[in-house]
Amino acid sequence: MASERFPIPQGTLDMLILQTLSKAPAHGYAIAQHLEFISRDTVRVNQGSLYPALHRLEQRGWLKAEWRNSETGREAKFYALTRAGHKQLAIEKESWDRLSVAVKLIFEEGT
Amino acid sequence: MGRLLNSFPWRRRHMESDLARELAYHVDRRTDDLVRSGMSERDARRQAELEMGRPTQIAEEVRDTWRWAWLEHLTRDLQHATRTLARSPGFAVMIIVTIALGVGANGAMFSFLDRLFVRAPDGVTAPAELHRFWVQDHDRHNPGKYMVYTSFRYPQYEVIAAANPETSIAAYDTDQLRLGIGDDATNVNVAWVSPNYFATLGVGIVLGRHFGPEEARVETPTPVAIISHDLWKRQFGSDSGVIGRAIHLSKTKFTIVGVAAPSFTGVNVNAMDVFAPINNDPAGGQLGQPWYKSFNASLGLIARVPSGTSIDPVLVRSTTAYRHMSPIPGFGFDTAATILAGPIVEARGPGDPQREVAIGLRVAGVALVLLLVACANVATLLLVRATQQKREIALRLALGATRGRIYAQAFTESALLATAGGVVAIGLSWWGGTALRKLLLPNIRFATGALDLRVVGVTIAIAVIVGLVNGIAPVMLARRRSVIEAMKGSQRDGMYQRSVLRSSLLVVQTALSVVLIVGSGLFVRSLGNVRAIRVGYDVDSVVFALPGYSNDERFSFTEVGQAIVRIEERMATEPGVIATARANSGPMFGWTSFRIALPGQDSLPRLSGDNPYPQSNNISESFVATVGMRIVSGRNLRKGDSHAVLVNETMAQTFWPGQNPLGKCILLDKAGACTEVVGVVNNAHRFTMIETPSMNFYLPTDGGQSVVLRIDPARWPAIAARLRQEFKAALPGLETVTLRRMTDNIDRELRPWRLGASLFVAFGLLALVTAAIGVYSVIAYAVSQRTHEMGIRMALGARLSDVLRLVLGEGVKVVAIGAVLGVGIALALGKLVASLLYGVTPKDPVVLATAALTLILVGILAALTPAIRASRVDPVNALRTD
Numbered sequence: 001m002a003s004e005r006f007p008i009p010q011g012t013l014d015m016l017i018l019q020t021l022s023k024a025p026a027h028g029y030a031i032a033q034h035l036e037f038i039s040r041d042t043v044r045v046n047q048g049s050l051y052p053a054l055h056r057l058e059q060r061g062w063l064k065a066e067w068r069n070s071e072t073g074r075e076a077k078f079y080a081l082t083r084a085g086h087k088q089l090a091i092e093k094e095s096w097d098r099l100s101v102a103v104k105l106i107f108e109e110g111t
Numbered sequence: 112m113g114r115l116l117n118s119f120p121w122r123r124r125h126m127e128s129d130l131a132r133e134l135a136y137h138v139d140r141r142t143d144d145l146v147r148s149g150m151s152e153r154d155a156r157r158q159a160e161l162e163m164g165r166p167t168q169i170a171e172e173v174r175d176t177w178r179w180a181w182l183e184h185l186t187r188d189l190q191h192a193t194r195t196l197a198r199s200p201g202f203a204v205m206i207i208v209t210i211a212l213g214v215g216a217n218g219a220m221f222s223f224l225d226r227l228f229v230r231a232p233d234g235v236t237a238p239a240e241l242h243r244f245w246v247q248d249h250d251r252h253n254p255g256k257y258m259v260y261t262s263f264r265y266p267q268y269e270v271i272a273a274a275n276p277e278t279s280i281a282a283y284d285t286d287q288l289r290l291g292i293g294d295d296a297t298n299v300n301v302a303w304v305s306p307n308y309f310a311t312l313g314v315g316i317v318l319g320r321h322f323g324p325e326e327a328r329v330e331t332p333t334p335v336a337i338i339s340h341d342l343w344k345r346q347f348g349s350d351s352g353v354i355g356r357a358i359h360l361s362k363t364k365f366t367i368v369g370v371a372a373p374s375f376t377g378v379n380v381n382a383m384d385v386f387a388p389i390n391n392d393p394a395g396g397q398l399g400q401p402w403y404k405s406f407n408a409s410l411g412l413i414a415r416v417p418s419g420t421s422i423d424p425v426l427v428r429s430t431t432a433y434r435h436m437s438p439i440p441g442f443g444f445d446t447a448a449t450i451l452a453g454p455i456v457e458a459r460g461p462g463d464p465q466r467e468v469a470i471g472l473r474v475a476g477v478a479l480v481l482l483l484v485a486c487a488n489v490a491t492l493l494l495v496r497a498t499q500q501k502r503e504i505a506l507r508l509a510l511g512a513t514r515g516r517i518y519a520q521a522f523t524e525s526a527l528l529a530t531a532g533g534v535v536a537i538g539l540s541w542w543g544g545t546a547l548r549k550l551l552l553p554n555i556r557f558a559t560g561a562l563d564l565r566v567v568g569v570t571i572a573i574a575v576i577v578g579l580v581n582g583i584a585p586v587m588l589a590r591r592r593s594v595i596e597a598m599k600g601s602q603r604d605g606m607y608q609r610s611v612l613r614s615s616l617l618v619v620q621t622a623l624s625v626v627l628i629v630g631s632g633l634f635v636r637s638l639g640n641v642r643a644i645r646v647g648y649d650v651d652s653v654v655f656a657l658p659g660y661s662n663d664e665r666f667s668f669t670e671v672g673q674a675i676v677r678i679e680e681r682m683a684t685e686p687g688v689i690a691t692a693r694a695n696s697g698p699m700f701g702w703t704s705f706r707i708a709l710p711g712q713d714s715l716p717r718l719s720g721d722n723p724y725p726q727s728n729n730i731s732e733s734f735v736a737t738v739g740m741r742i743v744s745g746r747n748l749r750k751g752d753s754h755a756v757l758v759n760e761t762m763a764q765t766f767w768p769g770q771n772p773l774g775k776c777i778l779l780d781k782a783g784a785c786t787e788v789v790g791v792v793n794n795a796h797r798f799t800m801i802e803t804p805s806m807n808f809y810l811p812t813d814g815g816q817s818v819v820l821r822i823d824p825a826r827w828p829a830i831a832a833r834l835r836q837e838f839k840a841a842l843p844g845l846e847t848v849t850l851r852r853m854t855d856n857i858d859r860e861l862r863p864w865r866l867g868a869s870l871f872v873a874f875g876l877l878a879l880v881t882a883a884i885g886v887y888s889v890i891a892y893a894v895s896q897r898t899h900e901m902g903i904r905m906a907l908g909a910r911l912s913d914v915l916r917l918v919l920g921e922g923v924k925v926v927a928i929g930a931v932l933g934v935g936i937a938l939a940l941g942k943l944v945a946s947l948l949y950g951v952t953p954k955d956p957v958v959l960a961t962a963a964l965t966l967i968l969v970g971i972l973a974a975l976t977p978a979i980r981a982s983r984v985d986p987v988n989a990l991r992t993d
Binding site: 027028029032046047048049051055056059072074075076077 | 130132133134136139143162163168172173175176177
């Protein structure tokens with residue numbers, strides 16, 4: 001494994017956020033931490049794209065947000081998946097699966 | 112639509128601070144974590160901020176998502192709405208037409224009333240400081256009552272202006288004259304103005320000069336003129352060399368000294384083309400007096416009182432001066448007259464509005480009612496549809512669409528329909544506004560078109576309100592229904608549920624339609640009643656002709672009399688002339704007041720009403736037969752009769768109640784000899800169709816001032832031409848001949864009645880159609896929902912007639928409730944139109960019952976189609992399908 005961390009590819013950040021939030025509601029910082037931790041620090045979450053993404057998903061009605069006390073006792077903005085968000089996640093997962101299968105097939109054919 | 116709210120500033124501020132807090136939280140947490148891993152507090156914070164990047168940039172990107180999100184939603188909603196509507200074009204068209212009619216009617220009314228009531232004359236400075244003077248005086252015809260009018264005589268203006276040297280008060284008279292000579296001559300509106308007119312109104316001059324002190328001289332006319340900017344453009348092609356040029360106004364030569372500022376067309380709605388000093392006013396100088404002493408002209412007075420200063424002292428001084436002037440010998444003005452002030456907009460002043468304007472105001476109310484009917488109808492249609500769409504909505508809710516999105520879509524759809532309706536309505540406003548002007552005020556030339564930005568703005572605003580109001584209804588319906596309920600409901604609509612909302616909308620529509628139909632009925636009956644009035648002449652075939660009024664009276668009374676005799680003789684041979692006669696005045700044209708007396712009586716009995724005293728006409732012996740009057744008793748006048756008189760029935764009954772009037776004596780002047788009543792003629796009206804009975808008597812004449820003919824109306828053009836020719840031959844040098852057909856008079860009088868009737872009928876029919884659409888759609892929907900139930904009923908042995916009755920009963924019940932309610936509303940609103948009716952009260956049972964029954968009948972007809980469809984339901988099919 002290269003020590004360099006990958007920026008998250010364009011288009012997948014939304015899906016990863018939805019996936020993260022499908023477990024439990026979280027605030028922005030926790031989402032970033034979670035993504036970096038789970039990927040074993042392989043991916044780097046750029047705050048510059050995380051927050052616009054969160055707001056975009058909220059605008060689309062896939063996330064809903066509310067202010068509540070975080071684990072540190074301070075108020076943080078928690079995001080949670082809406083029903084539409086769950087549906088969207090399923091759609092994105094499915095197309096991702098199909099895409100990765102396809103990519104794999106293409107690579108295998110090449111070897 | 113909810114997202115659209117994000118662009119509102121207050122929402123925006125909230126979101127901004129929200130975002131700032133969110134980002135600050137992130138930096139703080141990161142700092143804490145870094146400190147925990149051993150960094151110094153300062154380094155940790157710097158590191159955290161570095162990782163965050165420039166917060167402004169993030170904020171900007173986030174803002175972008177807010178901005179575009181609503182646009183994205185809007186686009187999607189619009190697409191969705193267009194698609195849905197395209198699927199049922201009939202529905203869409205129905206709604207768009209309904210909205211367009213309702214909104215367009217109001218746009219047109221606004222266009223009309225705005226000019227008349229709201230907008231100050233264009234081009235004047237600070238119109239709020241300008242006040243129009245009115246006189247409140249005792250009504251000489253109705254003791255104890257007051258009348259209010261705007262017309263002043265020049266001597267009165269003089270004393271009022273002199274009493275208020277500190278205040279600038281302008282006077283003007285209006286006139287219509289021929290501009291130019293010969294065939295090129297056109298009619299122009301001329302204002303005769305006091306020299307301070309432009310200064311008082313604060314109207315500038317774009318070319319030339321204002322009127323100066325030389326135009327203030329009263330002794331000699333100063334034939335100079337300031338022309339309107341519009342006339343300058345129209346007639347002179349905006350030629351800057353127009354100053355100093357001469358124009359002819361009805362033969363008098365005027366020199367153009369100035370061009371008024373653009374858009375200024377005087378202070379009345381009727382647009383003025385030429386302004387000339389008041390010392391030229393021909394209305395002033397008749398009766399042999401100098402014009403500035405005469406009481407002929409009728410001037411409007413406008414005063415400028417700076418804001419913050421009270422006009423009351425000016426009015427008090429004016430009133431004193433005015434009363435000091437009165438009573439004017441021979442005019443009998445009341446010393447109790449009071450000067451009042453009103454806004455510059457004449458229609459808003461204290462006087463009674465013109466009948467046409469009064470009708471316009473009522474029709475504006477009608478237009479509003481129509482808008483309500485249209486709204487109720489559109490809401491009904493949308494509701495019915497929302498209900499039909501409930502499965503779709505429930506499905507989408509189940510798939511995770513937020514309720515907000517569903518509402519937004521409903522709103523978008525309604526807004527789209529309202530916009531389309533609004534666009535059509537703008538066209539209707541323009542058309543309707545123009546038509547209303549022509550219909551209601553045909554003699555007024557408006558300075559601007561019927562459609563301007565204000566009208567467009569108001570029309571759009573009304574359409575938007577309609578869209579919002581109607582968007583709410585389906586949303587409310589959607590909110591009440593839970594997903595499960597809707598999904599369950601969609602399984603089987605076995606039992607159809609009546610919607611209270613839907614039924615009440617239908618009731619409202621029906622009720623308002625009844626109100627409009629009642630209005631139509633009342634106006635139609637009034638028109639009929641007025642039309643049925645017998646004025647006492649054969650209106651259709653009677654015409655008369657007299658020398659036109661000219662400024663220089665070259666012909667003496669005797670000269671005219673001799674000419675009239677000759678003309679009558681020559682006209683007798685003209686084809687189409689059935690009978691000829693002579694009279695001092697044509698029928699319903701003029702009368703002579705006489706101070707007659709009865710022998711041995713100090714005072715005469717007088718009538719109450721408009722015409723308390725007897726008046727006379729001098730007629731030739733063929734007059735009675737020619738105009739279609741008849742001798743009730745006694746005999747007609749004969750050639751050579753000298754002390755003979757005909758009286759009408761009212762006069763006979765008033766002067767000699769219960770006695771035989773024949774042979775009675777009246778004294779034409781107290782010292783004179785007895786004039787004997789030789790016959791009684793039928794009552795004939797003095798001037799108008801609507802008037803109280805009058806006492807009229809007829810004296811013989813050898814001459815006369817008018818030729819009166821009974822003709823074949825089809826030959827009128829040829830007869831008119833011959834009359835002109837004969838008059839000019841008999842009276843060499845005569846400028847104009849006045850030709851009158853009695854029908855012209857009558858038509859002019861019938862106009863407002865016809866107008867009221869046709870406007871109300873038009874709106875009433877619109878409402879009726881709208882209501883019919885409403886009833887049809889609701890019943891049709893109900894039937895479609897109850898197919899299953901019908902199937903069961905039929906399967907259980909219900910007959911066709913049972914089903915028919917069931918469905919019809921449903922519709923008729925709702926409509927009947929509405930009809931009853933409508934009759935109630937009509938009764939309550941009746942007094943608003945009472946003053947515009949003739950011979951019928953707003954409580955007229957026939958009209959009320961007819962309106963209610965009409966609506967119920969329309970309801971039955973509208974429900975019939977769906978009812979028949981229901982009765983044809985095949986039980987097997989109905990039960991098998993979902």
